Amino acid sequence: MAGTYGGKKASPLPPGTAxxxxxxxxxxxxxxxEAALDAPLGDEQKGEDPTTTELLKRVSDLLGTEDALFxxxxxxxxxxxxxxxxxxxxxxxxxxxxxxxxxxxxxxxVLARVQTQMLDGANGMFGAEQVAAAIRPKGNLYIxxxxxxxxEQTANMGGGAVWPLxxxxxxxxxxxxxxIATHLDGAxxxxxxxxxxxxxxxxxxGFDSVTICFSxxxxxxFGAALAGSEEFIQRAWRIRQLIGGGLRQSGFMAALCIYALxxxxxxxADDHRRAAQIASFLERLAWVDTVLPAETxxxxxxxxxxxxxAAELVAELLSRGFAVGAFGERRIRIVxxxxxxxxxxxxxxxxxxxxxSPR
Numbered sequence: 001m002a003g004t005y006g007g008k009k010a011s012p013l014p015p016g017t018a019x020x021x022x023x024x025x026x027x028x029x030x031x032x033x034e035a036a037l038d039a040p041l042g043d044e045q046k047g048e049d050p051t052t053t054e055l056l057k058r059v060s061d062l063l064g065t066e067d068a069l070f071x072x073x074x075x076x077x078x079x080x081x082x083x084x085x086x087x088x089x090x091x092x093x094x095x096x097x098x099x100x101x102x103x104x105x106x107x108x109x110v111l112a113r114v115q116t117q118m119l120d121g122a123n124g125m126f127g128a129e130q131v132a133a134a135i136r137p138k139g140n141l142y143i144x145x146x147x148x149x150x151x152e153q154t155a156n157m158g159g160g161a162v163w164p165l166x167x168x169x170x171x172x173x174x175x176x177x178x179x180i181a182t183h184l185d186g187a188x189x190x191x192x193x194x195x196x197x198x199x200x201x202x203x204x205x206g207f208d209s210v211t212i213c214f215s216x217x218x219x220x221x222f223g224a225a226l227a228g229s230e231e232f233i234q235r236a237w238r239i240r241q242l243i244g245g246g247l248r249q250s251g252f253m254a255a256l257c258i259y260a261l262x263x264x265x266x267x268x269a270d271d272h273r274r275a276a277q278i279a280s281f282l283e284r285l286a287w288v289d290t291v292l293p294a295e296t297x298x299x300x301x302x303x304x305x306x307x308x309x310a311a312e313l314v315a316e317l318l319s320r321g322f323a324v325g326a327f328g329e330r331r332i333r334i335v336x337x338x339x340x341x342x343x344x345x346x347x348x349x350x351x352x353x354x355x356x357s358p359r
Contacts, residue, residue, distance in 0.1 A: 013318075013323055014318075017318070017321055017322065018321060018322050018323070018340050018344040018347070018348065019323045019339060019340065020322060020323060020324050020335055020336065020340055020344075020348060021323045021324060021325045021335065022216075022335050022337075023188075023216045023217045023271070023335045023336070023337035024215055024216055025323075025339060026219045026337045026338050027221075027339055028220065028221050029219075031259070031263075032219065032220070032256055032259045032263075033256075035256065035259040036252040036255040036256055036259075037252075039051040039251040039254070039255035040251055041251040043248055043249065044070065044247040044249070044250040044251075045241075045246055045247065045248060049247075049249060049250055049254070050251065051250075051252075051254045051255050051258070052250045052251055052254040055070060055225070055254040055257050055258050056068040056069070056070060056225065058258065058261060059225045060227060062200050062201065062212075062261075063200055063201060063204040063210050063212065064204055064205065065204065065210065065227040065228055065229070066230045066233075067227070067228065067229065067230045067232075067233040068225045068226065068227040069225065069227075069233050070223065070247060070250060070253075070254060071223070071224045071225065071226055071240060071245060072223065072224070073213070073215070073223075073224050074099075074185070074187040074211050074212075074213035074215075074216075074224040075099075075103070075104045075107065076224070076240070076243070076245055077211040077213075077226035078104065078107075078150075078183070078211055079104060079107040079108070079111045079112065080111075080236045080240060080243075081183045081209045081211065081228075081236070082100070082107075082108055082111070082112040082114060082148060082150075082183070083111050083112040083239055084209070084232060084235050085147055085148040085181040085183065085208065085209070086112050086114045086147040086148055086181075087147065088112075088113035089113065089115075089144055089145075090114045090115075090144055090145050090146070090147035090148070091114060091115050091116070091117050091136060091144040091145065091146050091147065092108060092114050092115070092117070092148045092149075092150060093116075093131060093134050093135070093146060093148070093149045093150070093180075094116055094117075094118060094119070094149070094150040094152075095118065095119055095120075095124050095125065095126055095152065095155065095158075096118040096119065096120055096121070097121075097124050097155070097156075097157035097158060098118075098150065098152045098155070098156075098185070099156055099185055099187065100150055100152075100185065101116055101118060102157070103156075111243070114144075114147070114148075115144060117134050117146075119131075119134060121155075121158070122158075123155060123158035124152060124155025124156070124157055124159075125155055125158060125161060125163050125167065126171070127170070128167075128171050128173070131149055131175060132174050134146070135174075135178050146178070146180055147180060147181060148180060148181045148182070149171060149172075149175045149180055149182050149183070150182075150183045150184075150185055151168060151172075151182070151183070151184050151185065151207075152185040153168070153184060153185070153186050153188070153189050153203060154188045154189075154191050154295070154296050156188070156298065157300065157327070157333075158292065158300075159292030159293055159294055159295070159298050159299065159300040160188065160191065160275070160294065160295055160296035161292075161295055161296075162191075162192045162195055162295050162296060163203075165196075165202060168184075168203065169206055172206035172207060173206070176206070181208045181209075182207045182208050182209075183207060183208065183209045183211070184203070184204060184207040184209070184211065185211050186200070186203070186211050186212045186213075187211060187212070187213040187224075188213070188217060188297075189203060189204075189210075189212055190212075190217065190218060190265050190268060191216075191217055191268050191271075191296040191297055193265075194265065194266065194268040194269055195268075195272060195295060200212075204227070208229075208232070209228040209232060210226070210227045211224060211226055211227075212224065212225050212227070214257040214260045217264070217268050217271060217297055217337055217338075218257075218260035218261070218264045218265065218268075219264045219337070219339075220256045220259070221256065222253050222256060222257075223253055223254070223256065223257045225257075264338060267338065268296075268297065270336075270338075271296070271297035271336040271337055271338070272296050272297055272336075274297075274336040274340075274342065275294045275296065275297045275298060275299050275334070275336045277345060278294070278299045278334055278336070278345065278348065278349060278352075279291050279294035279299045279301070281349045281352065282299070282301050282352065285353060285356040285357055286304075286306070286307075286356070286358055287304045287306050287307030287356040287357065288301055288302070288303065288304065288307075288356055289301075289302040289303060289304040289305075289330070297335055297336045297337060298333065298336075299334040299335070299336075300327070300331065300332070300333050300334075301334075302330050302332075303330040303331075303356065304330075305330075306358070307330075307355075307356055308356075309326075309330060310326035310327070310328060310329060310330050310331055310332050311326050313326070313355060313356070314332070316355055317348075317351060317352075321347075322344075322348050334348075
């Protein structure tokens with residue numbers, strides 16, 4: 001499922017390319033970089049970095065948790081959470097297209113030593129009934145025990161779909177009744193907050209742990225946080241150290257994330273508007289088969305059999321100054337973020353019309 005620029009995984013993009021491949025591709029603006037220059041610093045491993053401490057307090061207040069831990073990336077946060085909630089041989093329930101399955105390099109099997117039971121959801125979202133049916137009965141020595149349910153908000157490969165709050169609460173209630181832990185992979189949680197007006201605290205309620213990422217739509221070049229109870233974060237700190245994720249004078253990195261929270265949350269609405277524009281435009285093109293609902297900043301569509309393959313379209317767009325991702329033989333993903341503006345969006349739509357309409 002991992003996407004490519006027409007098969008070119010490691011090649012630098014040509015100068016001036018409008019990069020719609022991922023919201024992790026934005027370059028931090030000068031003001032964000034300047035925010036790190038005067039950040040107070042100290043040894044984070046000893047609790048002596050005031051800027052990191054400030055960030056983690058902000059995160060705990062935002063999510064309504066007792067504590068939080070600063071990490072390089074959301075993938076590390078998710079993997080640490082699974083390693084804490086599960087024992088080797090346990091099973092994790094998640095959606096088939098989810099990040100923990102497709103974009104974390106097999107980490108659940110390596111780091112937590114668990115297997116995944118993948119549910120087929122609607123645009124990356126499953127229901128409480130599916131969870132109830134998937135939970136393994138306890139006491140059977142021949143089958144794994146269900147230990148964790150993971151929800152991804154927003155659902156990346158579901159087209160940035162936003163889980164309804166009630167649906168999330170129904171899922172966590174089923175898990176809680178069965179004695180199963182829950183983890184919210186909230187890498188794009190703030191996209192859901194801006195889209196719906198529901199608070200991050202409300203979305204996080206009922207989960208035993210929460211990941212939030214600063215390097216997606218929020219535009220930081222680094223950073224994520226894992227949040228939960230004080231006991232959970234103490235255990236997370238130890239695993240972070242074990243896998244080489246320990247930090248020292250992390251304040252200059254935390255300052256970038258604080259800047260992102262202060263300046264780059266409300267502007268996510270611009271990304272959502274541009275993604276909706278692209279999706280609406282694609283629906284009118286002859287060689288576009290299916291367009292997933294574009295609720296936030298991700299557009300996913302399938303090219304019809306009459307049109308080019310996904311790899312061909314990606315390569316042709318790249319030659320014209322646009323980077324998008326191929327995620328299957330005919331599936332394309334386009335992501336809007338602070339690194340692409342309205343002019344880039346309009347020009348991309350024009351090129352898509354040229355390439356996905358019969359001549």
